[in-house]
Amino acid sequence: MDKALLHEMITELQQRTKAGELDRIQRIEEITALSDAYFDAVGEHPDSIALERMANLVIYEEITNPHPDKMAREEYPIMSETQREERIKSEASEKLAEEYGADGRNYKVPTRRKRSSYEEKFVDRAARARNKERRNRYNDFVKGKTPGQFTVNIATGEKNWVCT
Template structure:
């Protein structure tokens, strides 16, 4: 019963030979009804792609049709990218700002102004409401029928 480590330790140079060895390992594991762990699958995939993952040419992504990156290569590439600034992300193609709206904080004068006018409006509303709910005179009607 071979393990994934045994396959990797063969250290084959040819990609085709590595692929055949990994495929034979999978077939043997399937015939033995043995489950292959995800860590072993990841290690075997990295073993097959060893040449592509180790090649660290700066223009690797533009030179190869279907390039593979190792984690370190991906991190290095991400660090070289220009960071997106807030303006780039929030200004649309139409030139308008699509930021989440934020509420402006009022100054002390603006708060005083709003409160002063609100109190004046409230005074007028209160006067009209009190006039409306004040006791109204009772008007009685007498309806005579038959005349």
């Protein structure tokens, strides 16, 4: 028996397992017999790839269980690679645990978002319009065209004017 024949026999065991012909006890017995026959013929244990394939056959039911909640349903669950990747994708980062309180409120330090160029133009246009109107009212007040009151806070030097 050589490596190629060993891998062919493991592939045949996989096909029989997928077809449902072998239960776990029968698979373990056949895998043990296969690895013993390989050791008797070659004088060394099978390579790591063959051993991994045989181990996956032993735990075939656990690996192929597609149920999304098997981590909670089983005492010692075994995930396949794709299930592990899906679980990692769906997990929340620890950063969220640092930022959210037990009350569900976000206590993260607030950050301002950057305005888009459209928003910047809109804000500038609105500010210019308000400033123009304010400047016109102030000029009218200074020239005496409109009544109002001009006050200066002596302590702070702040100047206020109110048009009425």
